[in-house]
Amino acid sequence: xxxxxxxxxxxxxxxxxxxxxxxxxxxxxxxxxxxxxxxxxxxxxxxxxxxxxxxxxxxxxxxxxxxxxxxxxxxxxxxxxxxxxxxxxxxxxxxxxxxxxxxxxxxxxxxxxxxxxxxxxxxxxxxxxxxxxxxxxxxxxxxxxxxxxxxxxxxxxxxxxxxxxxxxxxxxxxxxxxxxxxxxxxxxxxxxxxxxxxxxxxxxxxxxxxxxxxxxxxxxxxxxxxxxxxxxxxxxxxxxxxxxxxxxxxxxxxxxxxxx
Numbered sequence: 001x002x003x004x005x006x007x008x009x010x011x012x013x014x015x016x017x018x019x020x021x022x023x024x025x026x027x028x029x030x031x032x033x034x035x036x037x038x039x040x041x042x043x044x045x046x047x048x049x050x051x052x053x054x055x056x057x058x059x060x061x062x063x064x065x066x067x068x069x070x071x072x073x074x075x076x077x078x079x080x081x082x083x084x085x086x087x088x089x090x091x092x093x094x095x096x097x098x099x100x101x102x103x104x105x106x107x108x109x110x111x112x113x114x115x116x117x118x119x120x121x122x123x124x125x126x127x128x129x130x131x132x133x134x135x136x137x138x139x140x141x142x143x144x145x146x147x148x149x150x151x152x153x154x155x156x157x158x159x160x161x162x163x164x165x166x167x168x169x170x171x172x173x174x175x176x177x178x179x180x181x182x183x184x185x186x187x188x189x190x191x192x193x194x195x196x197x198x199x200x201x202x203x204x205x206x207x208x209x210x211x212x213x214x215x216x217x218x219x220x221x222x223x224x225x226x227x228x229x230x231x232x233x234x235x236x237x238x239x240x241x242x243x244x245x246x247x248x249x250x251x252x253x254x255x256x257x258x259x260x
Contacts, residue, residue, distance in 0.1 A: 004157075004197025005081065005118040008044060010052050010256050012079040013037035014070040015086050017059035018122075020252065023174035024185040032252060036180070037083060039189035044081075044196075045259045052256035054079075058249050063087045063101055067108035075115060077256050082112050083120040083192070091124075091139055098139065102146035109154045119156035120192060123147050125167045133178070159192045166208045 013019050021035020041053035054077055056070045066086035074082055087101045112119045123144035127133035133140075144162050151158045161167060164187065172184035180188065190205035 007048070008081045008118065008196075009048055009050065010077065010079045011041055011044060011054070011081040011083070012074040012077050012256065013041075013053075013055045013057055013083045014066055014074050015057040015084065016061045016066065016089055017057070017179060018088060019055065019057035019083065019085050020059050021055075021185065022059055022179040023176060024180065024182045034182075034185065036185040036188035036192060039186060040083075040192045042259055043189065043193045043198075050258065053253065053259055054251075054256045055253040056251040058251060060089060060249075061086070063090050063104055067104050071108050071111065073251075073254075075112070075117075079117055079256070081118045081120065081196075083122070084108060084112070085122045087143060088124060091136065091143055096139065098142050098146065101143065102150065105146070106150045106154065109150055109156050113154050113156070118196075119151075119154070120159065120195065121147050121151055121156050122159040122188075122192075123162045125161040125164065129168050129170070157195050159188065159195045161188065161191075164188075164191060164206060166206060169209050169212070171209060171212060 015037075019035065019037050021033030021038060024034045024036075026032045026034050035055075037055055037057070038053075041051070041055075045051040045053070054074075056073055058065075058070075061070070063086040066084065071084070084105070087105060090096050090101055091098075109119050109121070124140045127137055127140060141162075148158060150156065166172065166187060167180075167184060172181055172187065173179065174181045174184075187205045190201075194201065194203065194205075
């Protein structure tokens with residue numbers, strides 16, 4: 001039987017844009033994002049006075065950075081809970097080595113568990129209906145199987161986004177079609193809270209939205225063209241140039257501090 005953590009007081013989130021919170025915009029701080037990890041921290045803070053939270057995740061980061069500098073910084077903050085989600089940007093690359101990704105991730109989780117830290121992992125969502133990412137469905141499925149295997153061996157907890165079918169709805173994703181919308185981040189935060197053992201809440205976060213009105217062909221084509229120009233083209237340009245969207249970005253919450 002799964003043993004859930006109790007009395008968590010110091011939470012550090014590490015990862016890439018998914019954990020930084022893109023594209024869940026912060027209305028009080030233009031250019032910054034909230035995201036599922038911030039929302040999870042807010043839920044945990046309600047249960048625990050004096051709860052502290054840091055978020056070291058930065059958009060565009062590969063797994064080597066997450067399990068390297070970010071992990072080192074996280075351990076230095078003496079957390080009792082760390083969420084580690086990485087590898088998504090690696091998987092987008094044609095020559096991704098899924099076994100190497102799994103080995104690096106497991107080494108990081110083992111290091112955290114060895115320090116007595118509760119570890120929260122997450123699978124990637126099912127891209128079955130996504131226009132571009134659905135081509136990577138098999139690769140993502142393998143990665144997710146590896147995540148569950150690592151969690152079983154190392155005693156980590158998992159947020160199962162692949163099984164959260166509500167996320168297959170396009171309305172759960174931002175205009176870039178890669179990052180979660182505010183609604184999507186809220187759903188993931190609620191599921192993460194549930195994964196940590198808070199099972200006395202309704203699972204309304206898993207309920208699918210009512211069907212959306214179908215798009216006309218002209219409207220759909222216009223949407224694809226706008227997306228290609230605003231998001232796909234810059235992404236390809238960065239790949240060619242060897243740059244990242246997070247090259248000039250630093251962690252939004254580098255220290256464990258109480259939430260406002």
